[in-house]
Amino acid sequence: MKNQSSPDTIAEAAEPDQAWTQAILERPGFLIRRLHQIHVSLFMEECSGFDITPVQYSIMSMVSLYPGKDQHELGQAIGVDRATLANVVARLEKRDVLRRENAQHDRRVKQVFLTQAGQDILDQMSEPARRAHARTIEALPVKGRAQFMSAMKTLTEAGNIHSRAPVKS
Structure with a gap:
């Protein structure tokens, strides 16, 4: 149910200063960040019963496709820095989803x-995750x-070298 006081659009949220609203809505970084927030929200809604984040899902998906990749290779394959990847993998290992x-x-x-528990979760999440991506x-x-x-894809490939954790092809 929609909150009566919440705006329907980004523009309505900032009506007092229309020039500022228009300026920020022309910034690709702002829109990309908002779309990411929206996607994470949709992903968490669709996949709420699994207690798995989009980053965890990406790691699990990559490990399923390439079992035995080392942590460094995984980070490079999905664009996650070494420290974050190690932390996420350790948390998933504690949950018996991954093993190192x-x-x-x-x-x-x-x-x-x-x-096996991790593969079962990944299999069960396949359709809800697909719905989240489609809804985005x-x-x-x-x-x-x-x-x-x-x-x-064009933008991410062109900007990959500027990333804190560039994806290696």
Whole structure:
């Protein structure tokens, strides 16, 4: 149920100063941050029963696709810095969702694997996560969705070198 006092649009939230509202709505960074907030909210709504964040879901998905990748490789594959990745993996390991093993070639290197419980959660989350992603872009016309996704890929690939945790291809 919508709160009677909450605005319907971003523009309505800032009506007292229309020039400022228009200026901020022209900033890609502001809109990207807002869209990210909206997506996280939709993801958490759709996936509320799993107690898994979007970053955790990305890590679990990558580990499912590439079992045994080490933590450094995982961070590079999904654009998460080393400290954040280690923290998230440790939390998921405590929940018995992931397990880490020392690599045979170098005992300092930790390879990451999904546990059966982790694979079960990932399987159960597949449809709710898909719905969250679809809801994020559902306001776009169907034909515009592919263009939007293509534009986002172009921007992230072009700006990858400026990231705190660049994705390695």
